[in-house]
Every structure is written in C-alpha cells, then in structure tokens.
Amino acid sequence: MTLSTILDRAARQLIHTIPAGLPAGSTPPAGVALAVRAPGFDQTAHAGFRALPTSQTDAVPLGLDTQHDLASVTKVVATTTAIIRLMSDRLLELDDPVRRYLPRFCDGRKDEITVRQLLQHRAGLWEWQPLYLAADTVDAGFEFVDRHPLRYAPGTARHYSDFGFIQLGRIIGSVTGLPLPEAIDALVIGPLGLGSTQFARSLSDDVATSSLGDQAEFVMVDTGTPYPVPYTSGDFSGWRRTPVRGVVNDGNAFHLFDGVSGHAGLFSTLPDLINFADAFARYRDHEQLWRPEVAEEFFSAGPDPEQALGFRRSQLEVGGRQLDLLWHPGFVGCVIGFVPGHGVSLALASNRLVTPGIPIPTDTLWQRLLGAATAVLDETLGSAHREART
Template sequence: MKQLSARGILKCHMMFLIIGGISLALPGRAIGNEWRATHGVDSQQLLKFISDASKAGMRPEFVQGFDAGDSAQFAAIAVKDGREWKLSHALDAKAFQQAFDRFTRQQYRLACVSGYRDGVRVCFTGIWVKDQRPLIAWRARHGIPAADYQDVFDESVKNNFMPVHVQGLTTPVGEVEFSALFQPVEVQPVQATSWIARHNLSATDYQEIFDLQKEMRPVSASAYPTKDGTRFTLVMIKDQTSFIARHGLSSDDYQKFFDTAVADDFRPTCISGYLEDGTLRYAAIFIKDRMPKTRPATNHPVSGRRIPQLSPLDRIMLSFMRDRSIPAGTLSVSRNGGIPFSRGYGWSDDARRHTLSPDASFRIASLTKPMTAACIYKLEQEGKLHRSDSAFGYLGKGILADSGVDARFRDITIQHLLEHQGGFDRDKSGDPMFNSLEVSKDLSVPPPARPDDIVRWMIGRPLDFTPGTQTHYSNFGYCVLGRIIEKVSGMKYVDYLREHVMLPLNAPTVRVASTLAEFREKDEPIYYDPGKAPSVFAADRTERVPLPYGGFCIESMDSHGGLLASAPDLVKFLNQYWIDGRPRGPNESKSHLFFGSLPGTHTCFVQRTDGVVWAVLFNQRADSSNLDYNVIQEQIDAALDEVDWP
C-alpha cells in the first residue's frame, strides 16, 4: 500500500458534447440544487441521460466508465448549479489531449476525467466547467502508467497541489494506468484541514482506512481489476460533511443501498463499477451536508447607492445568497482608484431587524495574509529588515539555543515564510493555529494559547521539510511574520498595520476580530456554521460551542487570519498593494485572486488587468445546498467583463 500525502492540469452558457469528435449543442441553463444519477448504462444510454438532464437545466458533475466485459458501462451524476460545461466522450488519448487543449484555451477547466477499457480500446471521458477568468492553475493527467504515477503525484505535491479525483484502469494488455485531477490547496474549502490519498489498495486495505480515519470523508474512489485482484484508489479530506460509503455491492445490492441512502437525504458524489470474478460490482460515496436550513435567507434588503450599469452584480449577489441561505454579505468594486459600487445585502443581527451596511466589518480570514506581507515590504523599505534574513533570528536571542531544536529553523528566511516554504506542512503535522487546547496543555499555560505560546511550541517540534524545497500553505508561517513585525517595529502587529499601511489609505476599519459573540463590533454580523467543538477558553472547557464562537481563538490568528475589515477598505488596500504584499507601481497590470475561509466566514478579493479590483464578504461558508462558494468569483468577474462603466 502506497501512502500519498501532501497537496495533490487545468484551467479551462452554451453547452456542448464532444462525442467521438462530433459536437452536439444542448440547450438550457438553470440555477438550483437538484440532482439525478444513473449507473450500469451503456454509451448511448449515458448520452441520453446527459441530454435529458441538460434539458432539465442540469449539467453532468461526475461520469465514470468501467469495463463490464464485452463493452464499457457508465455511472453518472448530474446537478443543477448553473455552470457552463462541455463533455468529451469515448475519445482515445490523443483526441482527448486535443479536446483538453482546445477547451483550456476557451477557459474551461477539466472537473472530472475517466479512463476506461471499452473492448480492446482505452477511452477517456471528461467534463469541463467554465472558469470566467484564468486565475487559478489546476492540473490534470490521463493515461499515467502505474510506474510513473508516484512521480507525477510527488511533483504535484511539491508544488502545493492536492488530488481531488483519481481513477485506475487496467488496459487490454493488463497494464494499470491512472487518471487524476489536482487543485491548489488554497482552493479547497478551508474546512478540509487535511487530506490523504492512496492507490493500489486491496479491499482489506481500503476498508481499514475507513475504520482508522474516523474524521475523514472520502471525495474520490475507484476500483479496477489487476492480476493480483481488485485494487482501489481513495482520496479523503477532513471536514464535517456526513457521508456513507460502500464497496463490493452487486447491482441489486447497490440499487437497494441507493434507495435507502436517498430516502435518508444523502446524494451520490462518486460511483465506481468494476468486474470481480466475472461479477459486476459497485463502490460508491454518498454525502449529506449537516448544515440545517434553520435560517432561510430570502428577500434580502439591500443598502448602498444603486448604480444601474452595475445592477447585474446585485442580481448575482442576491441569487448566490438566496440559493445558499446566506444571511449577510457585502460587495465593493473599485475602478481606477474610485469606488463606484459598494453594497450591503441582508441583516447585521440574528433577529433580522437591522439592514447590513455596505461598510459593515466582517472577519476576513486569510485575506489578512496580503496585509501582513505588505507590512513586511514596508519594514524592508524602511531599512528595518531584509526578506533574506533568518526569520527566527528576529524573535530574541536564545530562542533556538536548545539542543533539541531542529537545526533547520536557522535556515528559514522571511521570504520562505512569505511564500509558504518555511518547512511547515499542516497535512503532516497539523495546523497549530487550530490546536489551541493541545498547545496550552503541553506548555502548561492558560488557554487559549497565544501567538508567542504557539511559536514556542512549534520550535520544539521538527520541521516537515527543508526550508525552501517545498511549498505548503502555512497559517503558522504568517503567525511568525506577525511576531517579526512586532519585534522590529516595537508595536503590536495590528497597530503597525493600521498606522503604516491602512490609515494612510483612509481605511480605518481594520482591527483584530473577537472570538466571543458578546464582543463583536456594533456593525459586525452574526456568523453561522453547523459545527461545534470544545471551547478554547478555560472557563468553558467542558462545553461544546459553535465553531465561530469559541471553537478557535481568532485573536491568536491575528496576522494570518484574525482581522476584521470592511469591503470598501479592502479594495482601498488592493488599489495600493498587490495581493503578494508588494506596493503597486504606476502602469502595472496583473491579475490576482485570494480566498479566505473560516467557520462562519467566506471571503474573496480580486485584482484584474483592466484596473478593476473588488472584495466580497459573507458570514457563512457552508449550508445544506451543497453548492460551491468559490464560484462567486467567476460570477462577479463575468458580470464585470460586460459592464458599460458609468
């Protein structure tokens, strides 16, 4: 059994099927959260399923082909989410690569790929979805020989990608090949705090992982015959979504399982068929979001000056929030330095008596990191530090003097921390910023653990890799940067940020957020999340509390994800600094995108090459619709592409 752990090719409202090289246009586009599924169908039945789903306003989300003996059979899932799509079906490797290249140029991204044996042929079927702007690099591979798969995986992991879909197949000559999709770790919803991937699993190994990984949820699985028996691939993430999974089911047993699962409000996300001793069997994954719709968010009030030319943005925001039952959100858009559009949607209070202001302050999660980077560049301009300096050398004499300290800590530079190359991999050793109770217990300090406590705790642990050799998204690295800013400036992190970066921009709302609801700002909305956890505060150690209000200590996250800010102030920042923290120069033109996410928080800001920047903030990141939250970036950018600016 091979263990693959780390971050696991593509960027790619009309809909098309490419069938053996023939294009067929399909009508229809709709918004909603309906789904339908099929299994054990042949190629023509698959195409009819997709055509019927498209006419009902749905798109294919998942397709997997498998060897059923004389010919291939398929399983498929269709959903109604309003995204544009294309599908290539029954292509050989060369034709599939040509389709891949063509659709990528049209800004479609491969979202599902299946390699399968159809008689004496190896074929590929893929689903592409529309990305309105090519800001996110995805990776895809098909037809990877088994001997090369580990190298492909390791190279993707080294570059901070994680697998989201892996399928194995056995060719007509008995060789095993893999198809796989990888995405940047920062694109994965943050509730997926860790993940694992495996391939070449026996049925016993496959079941053992489910038995051991009680807090992990499968997102991709496939089964394929080999000379050594049936083998499985598996990708799992750590989040709070309820799921059920089965394997080794006959066709009749799978149908019974399907009917029972659907009756319990589960829906399929992955269906894999495979031959075992001449019998067709199925492995499947079903999910049910645990977020109840207890606060349906409909008929949102809207605040702020209405701009007729930008009214499509209002429609997008209201539809997006209604479909996901989001109570509160703000959107600000700046063009050439001005802010022509700033709107609030929904309510600032739980009783829904007070309309949310466009200037309302929200937790911004990881949108904090570009501001921390800007402070580092500012201090370098002032001659107070250099990015090539040893990072931990700024934190006090003797901090690395203990003989048990990993010697590589001395090699970590400030630049390494800025670029997530400091030697910290949360998928291997966990994220200390969310381990407050463990840190407090180990150090015998009162909870919640403070940033200096967390730094001291981490120095006592070995690094996960040699600094500068890998890239792994690190909240802790930015926690250290915050402490460096304090040591060098002689000021609290947030005070230096406000005085030297934000106040010169007339952006006064930035400050450290408060964990407990009773201390939230007057204009700050309530945050919603289905999860609960033990409180990180000493007085409440035995109590399970809502995740946004005691499941973590946001004050200790100050320099990586603990700030509060308004959307207008964020676009002011984006007008003066690039998202990597560098000051913007005259006539520079770049595209940048950054997401932030915490329980109860989903945020995004974007810099475009046309001089437009925008920021959107929501008080929720999960709900029972199972709809994608990151798609808001594509929808807003698509609307801005069409604006006739006032």
C-alpha cells in the same frame, strides 16, 4: 442591462442560487456585499442578512458598512502589507533568515528558512494545528510553533500554512518593537485610511455573524481532516456552540491569541476592503507608502505560478487581454483582489458559514463575482483598449 445592474443581480444570485457541481445540501450565504472599481466604474451592491433569519431573531439586512471577520484576508491586508512597508523602509529583507528575528525558531532545518519562504508558503511548516489544545498562553503558543517539527523539507513545495503567517506577524513585532495591533495601525491601517478596520473585535454592532459556532474546527480535530492532529474534541472544554458574532472566528486566534495574529483576526467593512485593494491596483500612486519595485516583487509569480509573495495569483481576461490578478480569500467568506497597474479592484464580503446546509466555498463565491466583474470590465476597460488600438 446597465453596468450597475450587473452587480446588483450578482449579489442577489449569490444568496439565492446554488452553482452546479456542488454537493447535495449546499446552501448559499445569508448575506453578501460586493464592490468593483475600475477606471470609469465604481459600484457596490449588497443583498441578504447579517444572520440567518429564524423565528427567534429579526432578519437584519447586511449593508455596505456591516463589519465582517476577514479571517485569512488578514494575511494580506495586515501582514503582507506591513512586510512591504518594512522592506520599503529597508528594515527587513526577503532573504533574511527567520531566526534573525525569532531566535528560538532554529532547530533542525528551520535555520534555513527565510522570510521569502514564509510568504510563499514554502517553508515546510505545518498548515494548521489546534494550538489551543497544546498551549494555554500566548507565549506557550508561540513556543509550540517555534519548536514543532517541520512537516516538509523547506523550499520544496507550496503548503498553505497558518503557522507561517503566525511567524510573520511576530517578525513584524520584532522589527518594529510594537505589539502587532499597534504595528499594523502604524504601517497599514492609518496610512491607508482604513478607519473601519481593527483586530480582535468589530468596531460597531452592525456586524455579520460569522458562523454558528466552532463546528468546523471541532470536526477537523475529531476526524484529523485535512490535517492529522494528536487530540480529540474531548480534550478541549471551550468549544463555542452558539453563533459567533463580533469576535474572531478562527480558533487559534480567538482561543489562544486574544484575537490578534498574523494569520487571522481583523474585522473590516466592504468600503475599507475596496479601498485597500484600490491602493495596490494603483500602487505607483502611493510611493509615500512603498517603493514601487518592492510592490512589484510581491506581485510576481514565484516557483508556484498561483502564488506570489503573500498574495495568490491568477489571470483575469478583460477585453481579450490576460491581466495578472492578485487576491486572497478568507474562510468566513471575504475576498479581496486587484489588477496592479490597471486600477482594477474587487472585494467580496459574505457570511457563507451562516447557512442551514453545506456552505458554498469562498472560492466559488469569488469566481461568481469575477464572472460578473468581467462583464463590467469588458465594457469599461475593454472598450478603452480597443479605442486605443484604433
């Protein structure tokens, strides 16, 4: 089997097979696109469809240039990267108090919270609330996040929080004096050449359906799982009950923030995602964008080994070596990852929520890509390492 065939086979398996250990009724995504790039290897693969084929809709293939809702991958492609650039320009520091940029974020122990803690998900903020049930304007939504009591003591533990990245997006706006889309265009999208990436809506009609409606958040509100909320689904009349395509899937971003937030809202393509990951995989080649020592601080483990600044962190074994893998998933089914300093980058784009049964978790899809990528990387990087040792 050739190295490129490994990736083609992985793409087909992702849309046709169910990994062991998942709940009964689990079904694969309608489509998937994959990319792996490393020294001496640069391959992509795709399989499946942009939407779930039915008797009423055509089965349109999902291609490499299909647009995808990035969901929480926005947290690193837009927000974390913009913070890296602002720090590299010495316009912001990690240990700056958040209240310096957001003066209304100050009651209780909020005045202790720093930019670093937001990036580490250790600020003590709530993970999620349906802000569109608490506010009806963007400013009212921001005020709710500013005033809402902390859920945890700051700095005590990691609790993955959309609220924290909503605040980071606002900090970027405060520092630059620009609306968030303009700031991200200037700091990230333009400099990195991500011409198929933008906030709020897809750039073309070639776009994957992201879900069959707002069912996931509808259930979260009614069950209070995984986060308790003081509302019921009957408190909101704007639920989407038809397939979501070309507009933001995340409820807070769509229903309240006009598709633009620090935690979600970007659309992009697989080529842009792999190019983004590649820039960080070869971060020392981009000193015109960021200071290498700033990037390295963002790659390092914090108090929680699995969390860096903005990025998640794990290990990837290649050729008998343990390499640091920085990555981030999105709820809709996209993931980016890279091994800094080794030129290894990976990207996954899928519409995992478009399925007749229980969606396969994004992390499970990612682990299956990593399994295929490891076989490729063992052959490319591993052989080069062995030759260097001899």
